[in-house]
Amino acid sequence: MAHAYTPGLRVTALARIERARRLPLKGTVLVEKGKMLRAEDVVARTQLPGNVQTVKAASLLGIHQEDLREYMLKKEGDAVAKDEVIATSKSFFGLFKSECRSPIAGTVEGVSTVTGQVILREPPIPVEVNAYVDGRVADVLPGEGVVMVTAGAFIQGIFGIGGETSGVLHAIVDGPDEAVGASHIKGDLAGKVLIGGSYVTHEVLRRAVEAGARAIVVGGFSDSDLKAFLGYDLGVAITGQEEKGITLVVTEGFGKMRMAEKTFRLLRDRVGARASVNGATQIRAGVMRPEIIVPDPAIAPESVAAGAEEFAQGLRVGSPVRAIRDPWFGRIGVVTDLPPELRPLETEASVRVLTVRFDGDAEVTMPRANVEMIEE
Amino acid sequence: MAEPNDIRSVLATDCGSTTTKAILIEKVGDEYRLVVRGEAPTTVEAPFEDVTRGVLNAIMEVEELAGRRLLDGERIITPQNGTDGVDVYLSTSSAGGGLQMMVSGVVKTMTGESAERAALGAGAIVMDIIASNDGRLPHEKIRCIRELRPDMILLSGGIDGGTTTHVAELAELIAAADPKARLGAGYELPVIYAGNKDARGIVEERLGSKTALVVTDNIRPVLERENLMPARLKIHDLFMEHVMAHAPGYKKLMAWTSLPIMPTPAAVGSIIQRVAERDRINVIGVDIGGATTDIFSVFDEVFNRTVSANLGMSYSVSNVLAEAGLDNIMRWVPFDMEEADLRNRIKNKMIRPTTIPQNLEELQVEQAIAREALRLAFEQHKSLAVGLKGVQQERTISDTFDQAASGETLIDLGRLHLLVGSGGVLSHAPRRAQAAAMLVDAFLPEGLTHLAVDSIFMMPQLGVLASKYEKAATDVFEKDCLIHLGTAIAPVGAAKEGAPAVKVALETPKGRVAREVPFGAMAVIPLAVGETARAVIEPAKSLDMGDGKGKSIEATVKGGVVGVVVDARGRPFALPGDAAKRIAKLNDWKEALGLYPR
Numbered sequence: 001m002a003h004a005y006t007p008g009l010r011v012t013a014l015a016r017i018e019r020a021r022r023l024p025l026k027g028t029v030l031v032e033k034g035k036m037l038r039a040e041d042v043v044a045r046t047q048l049p050g051n052v053q054t055v056k057a058a059s060l061l062g063i064h065q066e067d068l069r070e071y072m073l074k075k076e077g078d079a080v081a082k083d084e085v086i087a088t089s090k091s092f093f094g095l096f097k098s099e100c101r102s103p104i105a106g107t108v109e110g111v112s113t114v115t116g117q118v119i120l121r122e123p124p125i126p127v128e129v130n131a132y133v134d135g136r137v138a139d140v141l142p143g144e145g146v147v148m149v150t151a152g153a154f155i156q157g158i159f160g161i162g163g164e165t166s167g168v169l170h171a172i173v174d175g176p177d178e179a180v181g182a183s184h185i186k187g188d189l190a191g192k193v194l195i196g197g198s199y200v201t202h203e204v205l206r207r208a209v210e211a212g213a214r215a216i217v218v219g220g221f222s223d224s225d226l227k228a229f230l231g232y233d234l235g236v237a238i239t240g241q242e243e244k245g246i247t248l249v250v251t252e253g254f255g256k257m258r259m260a261e262k263t264f265r266l267l268r269d270r271v272g273a274r275a276s277v278n279g280a281t282q283i284r285a286g287v288m289r290p291e292i293i294v295p296d297p298a299i300a301p302e303s304v305a306a307g308a309e310e311f312a313q314g315l316r317v318g319s320p321v322r323a324i325r326d327p328w329f330g331r332i333g334v335v336t337d338l339p340p341e342l343r344p345l346e347t348e349a350s351v352r353v354l355t356v357r358f359d360g361d362a363e364v365t366m367p368r369a370n371v372e373m374i375e376e
Numbered sequence: 377m378a379e380p381n382d383i384r385s386v387l388a389t390d391c392g393s394t395t396t397k398a399i400l401i402e403k404v405g406d407e408y409r410l411v412v413r414g415e416a417p418t419t420v421e422a423p424f425e426d427v428t429r430g431v432l433n434a435i436m437e438v439e440e441l442a443g444r445r446l447l448d449g450e451r452i453i454t455p456q457n458g459t460d461g462v463d464v465y466l467s468t469s470s471a472g473g474g475l476q477m478m479v480s481g482v483v484k485t486m487t488g489e490s491a492e493r494a495a496l497g498a499g500a501i502v503m504d505i506i507a508s509n510d511g512r513l514p515h516e517k518i519r520c521i522r523e524l525r526p527d528m529i530l531l532s533g534g535i536d537g538g539t540t541t542h543v544a545e546l547a548e549l550i551a552a553a554d555p556k557a558r559l560g561a562g563y564e565l566p567v568i569y570a571g572n573k574d575a576r577g578i579v580e581e582r583l584g585s586k587t588a589l590v591v592t593d594n595i596r597p598v599l600e601r602e603n604l605m606p607a608r609l610k611i612h613d614l615f616m617e618h619v620m621a622h623a624p625g626y627k628k629l630m631a632w633t634s635l636p637i638m639p640t641p642a643a644v645g646s647i648i649q650r651v652a653e654r655d656r657i658n659v660i661g662v663d664i665g666g667a668t669t670d671i672f673s674v675f676d677e678v679f680n681r682t683v684s685a686n687l688g689m690s691y692s693v694s695n696v697l698a699e700a701g702l703d704n705i706m707r708w709v710p711f712d713m714e715e716a717d718l719r720n721r722i723k724n725k726m727i728r729p730t731t732i733p734q735n736l737e738e739l740q741v742e743q744a745i746a747r748e749a750l751r752l753a754f755e756q757h758k759s760l761a762v763g764l765k766g767v768q769q770e771r772t773i774s775d776t777f778d779q780a781a782s783g784e785t786l787i788d789l790g791r792l793h794l795l796v797g798s799g800g801v802l803s804h805a806p807r808r809a810q811a812a813a814m815l816v817d818a819f820l821p822e823g824l825t826h827l828a829v830d831s832i833f834m835m836p837q838l839g840v841l842a843s844k845y846e847k848a849a850t851d852v853f854e855k856d857c858l859i860h861l862g863t864a865i866a867p868v869g870a871a872k873e874g875a876p877a878v879k880v881a882l883e884t885p886k887g888r889v890a891r892e893v894p895f896g897a898m899a900v901i902p903l904a905v906g907e908t909a910r911a912v913i914e915p916a917k918s919l920d921m922g923d924g925k926g927k928s929i930e931a932t933v934k935g936g937v938v939g940v941v942v943d944a945r946g947r948p949f950a951l952p953g954d955a956a957k958r959i960a961k962l963n964d965w966k967e968a969l970g971l972y973p974r
Contacts, residue, residue, distance in 0.1 A: 052552045054514040065541075109552065114544040114578055119552055159727045223719035235695030236686050237726050254723040283691055283727060325724070325731040326738060347739040348806035348973060351732060369732045 009251075009289060011263050011374060015154040016304035017293055018138060021129045022145040024048065033140050037131040037148070039166035039276050044129045044145045050106055050122030057100045058116025061089040065116030072118070074108045081105050086118060132164050133276045134295045151304045152295040153266050155251070157217070160279030160290025161230070161239045162247030166193075167214040169267060169275050169294065173197040176264035179256065180204055180218060189213045193275045193292070195267045199256045202229040209245040215277040217249045217267060217292060220257030240280025247279040249290045257330050260322070260374070270294045321356060321371040328366065332374065333358035385462040386848060387438070387446060388837035389431050390640055391418055391469040391629075394666060394730070396427075398434035399834050400442055400462070401841075401852055408848040410856035413832055414438035419625070420471040426625035427471055428632075452632055464845065466633050468836040470640035471623070474668075475499055475615050478526040480506035480550070482533035482542040486764075487571065490596045491532040493760070494570070494604040496681045498611035499642030500528075501668070503685075506549065508533075508542045514549060521553035527619045529555070529565065529587075530607060531579065534572030536597045543575040547582040554586060557618070564588040566614040570595045570607040590614065602764060608642075615639060635840055641670050643839030645681050647853065648672045648796070650842055652679075654850075657793035660819070662750060663833070664799035666690035666729055669753035673761055675786045680761035684753040689801050690729030693745060697722050700748040707951050708744035708817070710962035711737070736972055739806070743814055746801040750818030758785045789822040790868070790922055796858065798830035808937045809900075809969045812861045816941060820949050822868045823922040824913075826934050827861040827941070860905050862936030866943040867919035871895040877916050877944035882909040882933070893944040895919075896961070898968045901942065903935030911940075919946070941969065 027046020031037065057072075058065040074086045080102040087100040102120055110119040131137075135150030170192040172184040178197035182204055190212030200208075200218045202225040208216055227233050230242065251263050275294045282288040315321070319335045333356040342350040345367065355363045356371065386401040386408075396418045400411045414437025419430035432450060439446050445460045446453060453461025477500040481487030484507035495502050503524045506517050521529075529550060533543040550567065557565045567587040569579045576591055583589045590613075593606040616636055620626040630637060638646075644663060652659045652674035661672040667688040672681045686695040697705060702715060709718075721741060725731065733739040762785050797803070797815050805811040811829045815821075834857050842849035867878050877895035881888065885907055893899045895916070903909055911933045917926035933940055952958045966972060 049554075051515050052518045054548075054552075110548070112544065112548055115541055115548060117545065117548065119548065159723075222716060223723045224716050226723070227719075233694075233698040235698040236692055237694065253727060254720040281727075283729060324728045325734060326721070327735060329724070346735045347733055349732070349739075349804065367732050367734055369730050370734060372728070 009156040009158060009372065009374070011155050011260065011266065013153050013266055014151065014296075014299070014304055016149065016151050016301045017133065017135075017154055017295075019132055019148050020141070020145065021132060021148060022141065023129055024127060026143040027127070029140050029142065029144070029146060031137050031140075031146060033137050035137045036135070037137065038134050039131055039274070041131045042128045043131050043137070043148075046127050047124035048127050050124050052109065053104050053106075053120045053122070055086070055100060055103065055118045055120065056116060057087050057111075057118045060100045061087060061098045062091070063089050063116075066113050068111060068113050068116055068118075072111055076108050076110060078108050079106070080108060080120065132166070132278075133293050134166075134274055134297065136301070138301075149301045150293065150295040151299040151301040152293060153270060155217075155263055155266060155292040157249035157251045157290040157292070158253055159221075159237065159239075160247065160249040160281050161226075161242045162215070162244060162279040163240050163242075164276070164278045164280075165214045165247045166274060166276040167191045169193050169195060169271050169273050171195040171268050171271050176219065176259040176261055180216070182207055185211050193217070193277055195264070195271070196259075197264070198258045201225050205229055205246065205248065213246060215247040215249065215275075215279070217251060217259075217277075219250070219252045219259030220255050221248065221250045222256075223254050226254075237281055237283035240278070240282075242279075247277050249277060249279055249292060252330055253324070255329075260332065262374075267292070267294075315354065315368065315371075315373060320374050322374050323356070323358075323366065323370060324372050325370040328358065328364065331358045333361075335371075336363055338368075383463040383845060383848065385456050386464045386466070386841060386845070387435065387452065387462040388465070388834075388841060389434060389467045390833075390836045391420070391427055391431065391467060391471040392640065392665075393471055393474070394418055396430040396434045396471075397833070397837075398431070398438045399832075399837055400438050400444075400446075401848060403848075407855070408851040410834070410852050412438055412441040413834070414441060418471050420623060426628075427469070427623065428625045428628050431467070431629060454634070464634045464841075466635045466637075466837070466840045467629060468638045468640045468643045468840055469620065469626075474501055474641070475611075475619060475639045476501050476503055476527045477530060477611070478502070478504050478506060478521060478524060479530040480532065480546050481571075482508045482539070482546070484510050486599075487532045487534065487596050489760070490602050490604065490764075491530050491570070491607075493602070493680065494532075494595050494607040495530050495611065496683060496760075497604060497642075497645060497679065498608040498615075499639030499645065499681075500611065501683050501685050506546065508545060517549050518553045521550060521555050525556060526565075527557060528611065528614055529567045530611070531567055531569050531583075532571040532595050532607075534575060534594075535599055536573045536594050538572055538574075540572060540575040540578055543571050544578045544582070547579045551582045551586055557622070566590065566618045568592060568607060568610050568614065570610070588614075588618065600764065612636070612638070612642065635844055638836075638840045640836045641681060641683065643836040644670065645672050645679065645839070647835050647839040647842055647849065649674055649679050650846075650850075651794075651853070653677070655793075658788075658791055659794045659796065660787075660792055661796045661835070662753070662798070662802075663830075663835075664689060664746060664749060664753070664797070664801055666800070667692050669749055669799075671753055671757040673757065673787060675761070675788065675791070678761075678786055680757070680786065682753070682757040682760050684749075684756050687749045687753050689742070689746060689749065689799070690725060692726075693729075694722055694726040696745050696749045696752070699752055705744050705748050707958060708747050708962070709741060710959055710966060711740075712955070712959070713741075740972070742801065743805070743810060746814055747818045750814065754819055758787045761786045789820065789825075792821055792825050794826045794828065795819060795821060796828045796830060798833045798835060802829050803831060803833055807971060808859065808861055809971050812864075812938045812941055813965070813969055813971055815861075816864050816866070816943055820866070820947060821864050822866055822947055824931055824933065825864045825866070827864055827936065827938070828858045829861060830857055831859045832857075860934065860936035862903060862938040862940055863933040864941045864943055865911075865913060865921075865933075866945075866947065867915040867921050868947040869915075869919040869925060870946045871916050871918050875916065877919060877946070878921075878942060879914040880940070880942055881912045882940065883911075884909040891942065893942045895944055895946060897944050898965045899942040899944075900938065900969055901940040903933065903939045905936055907935040908932050909935070909940075938969075
């Protein structure tokens with residue numbers, strides 16, 4: 001019990017960031033190691049096998065399934081057009097003719113004489129993977145993709161929706177405690193990553209979508225707004241697939257929350273720079289948090305240490321922390337003591353606690369579970 | 377390996393998705409007792425990607441607390457040598473999301489359901505049931521198999537000697553999907569075939585070259601009988617050989633353990649079955665975790681397990697809200713609260729799942745959510761723990777497709793003897809009465825039911841231990857694992873609010889105690905742990921304790937840390953619709969049970 005393990009979110013001005021860019025299936029890598037790329041450049045391409053459809057050919061033709069092959073006009077591997085006749089049968093001296101047509105364009109994958117089905121496959125679906133961040137190809141994963149490396153500011157949010165995107169950073173508020181209102185959505189916002197303050201409503205978010213903004217970063221968001229924006233109640237925190245026209249990154253939590261000063265400053269100091277944003281969040285084993293990466297082309301990634309050493313060491317006296325549950329939710333302070341023994345809370349539960357001094361305030365005692373480490 | 381009665385010490389770990397828990401059991405005189413427990417974060421994920429790191433960290437905490445050396449570098453010392461090391465080391469695992477399976481059967485409510493029960497009983501999460509009659513088009517099923525990427529597929533279908541066509545169709549769907557396993561890109565997906573034995577050749581032809589196919593006995597050889605054990609054992613074998621062997625660090629862990637690693641829920645199921653069998657009782661066990669809630673039941677020796685994959689107190693807390701609805705959660709909160717506030721609190725718990733309530737208000741909200749998660753999980757359990765569908769009726773095989781309603785639930789709350797709760801929100805409730813209240817409110821037991829909680833959730837480790845060292849497992853289960861809360865007395869039926877509902881007279885070791893409880897109220901009669909009392913329970917004429925309306929019963933009731941809880945709120949249970957009345961009621965019950973500090 002030498003130290004507590006409380007992983008926090010990374011918010012840092014300079015980090016070396018590597019991102020593996022993999023295809024879902026084997027394919028072709030289009031770039032070489034060492035090449036400098038922009039976020040939108042395609043790095044690898046493949047074709048996903050098309051969807052499979054089955055046709056109950058034997059029953060359509062009124063024949064025994066064992067005899068199906070005799071009636072097939074197409075064999076395995078043949079290409080077929082939509083509505084093309086793939087099998088036919090004649091009965092009663094050829095007076096009655098039954099036909100079986102393909103419901104799709106594709107190829108014949110199989111003919112089953114047990115089930116009497118013909119299995120058809122639709123044409124392959126092309127899939128491309130882009131570089132996602134401005135940076136260099138650090139490594140090529142043959143047939144799979146590449147590893148991109150870059151150096152710059154790296155900010156993890158707590159929750160997000162929407163997938164990967166990139167754009168130019170643009171501040172729409174003056175301070176971290178200012179909520180984003182309809183009046184802030186003005187000027188040319190197309191292709192921009194908006195830096196918000198404490199809060200945004202779903203109505204204002206929709207306006208940002210209409211204005212063509214690619215992403216928005218805010219301190220807090222309300223669950224009622226999330227429900228209204230998505231059109232359903234989000235049950236399990238697995239996001240990233242939403243197609244709502246914008247990627248949202250929430251840095252602090254649900255409700256009105258002032259964005260952490262450091263996060264806001266980091267973003268505002270980089271207005272005009274290109275940023276890569278991903279709202280994908282998975283809160284379960286293999287946690288994944290949303291992120292904002294602002295590459296600095298002037299810095300060589302090799303000159304930056306891998307980072308996160310502070311977190312690996314765990315909480316210590318002097319560690320900067322953020323309270324992540326009521327009654328001090330969102331406040332930032334410094335650990336002043338880590339008593340080893342269990343202490344009772346108001347709830348009467350005895351838990352491991354720490355004492356924290358919040359900015360300019362007296363010390364408070366709270367459960368260790370209710371803080372997260374932040375980087376200075 | 378040491379013989380069952382010779383072992384002096386056991387070290388057992390349970391690798392959960394977030395925490396790895398270790399316990400040390402030692403023989404003291406003639407009995408085995410828990411000595412200490414330790415825990416550490418699970419290290420299956422990056423940056424560690426090696427489960428043994430977390431295991432070693434948890435063991436180091438045990439070493440520190442027990443003041444004994446158990447590790448020699450990164451090796452567990454076995455057998456015990458003086459005071460160093462242990463005789464047996466074993467482990468269970470649900471890390472990395474546990475065992476995730478898809479099952480398939482010909483008729484969804486018949487072989488499909490049997491396959492689901494087989495997989496659940498083996499400790500799996502069932503991601504989907506593919507059936508010939510599930511209403512989806514073939515390409516939709518294929519897409520589903522491909523996208524879900526299960527760890528394993530259980531294919532069943534048809535009774536022995538019955539149709540082979542539908543089974544062939546299912547095998548063709550799986551072959552067309554050409555599914556890839558979730559862990560380890562380079563190995564073939566394990567598929568277990570446990571259907572009509574006449575279709576084995578057809579299945580082998582279609583799946584033999586594309587998957588790691590294993591064939592075992594039919595889970596439904598005839599309509600009237602299920603035969604789930606062979607399939608369950610195969611699932612365990614493949615879990616070890618394929619799934620675990622590809623999870624980070626498990627090869628090493630498998631080499632350390634004296635017994636095969638078991639999926640955590642399978643181990644819990646095993647200990648619950650042993651208890652039910654030994655004491656010849658009907659038991660329900662529930663484990664409410666961060667992501668899932670598992671319910672185990674044994675009624676008349678029939679074991680069932682269900683897992684509600686998205687009902688939990690942290691990762692899936694928001695899904696409890698989505699499924700139960702806001703009103704159902706709010707009904708248990710004994711004060712006024714804004715909807716927006718509750719919504720944000722729940723979402724904040726979801727995004728920071730390891731936080732804990734610091735003040736009373738937060739605790740009460742969390743326990744309100746737990747009641748609903750438990751209630752919903754129990755509803756799901758009741759609908760799956762049913763008799764076999766499609767039997768005992770003379771019909772043609774085509775008619776049996778429509779017999780969905782014929783299987784009735786096996787769960788009869790009036791005949792439930794023991795209800796055991798586990799999982800953080802129950803096991804770590806600051807007052808044990810809170811755990812009792814959550815269990816009673818969520819499960820609504822009827823008649824007489826003994827209540828208990830698993831003190832530190834060691835049922836998984838004891839489940840594996842019991843497979844070879846039964847005495848050690850039973851000793852610890854009785855003495856250290858279960859915390860007896862007491863007995864619930866709950867008459868069924870309704871009466872006028874405030875009218876006399878039930879008279880309870882207990883002959884306790886300290887003398888006679890009698891209480892009359894009005895309808896709509898709750899009360900507690902103290903009866904300590906280890907004490908029993910002869911009880912005479914007289915329900916009012918409209919209420920039933922199991923022998924008929926108004927009929928008195930006599931029984932022996934067991935005590936516990938809470939005592940005898942008299943629940944005269946009637947069954948079916950309802951809360952007042954009016955907010956002020958509802959809050960007043962909740963506060964009355966809170967007072968009666970001494971749930972929270974004033």
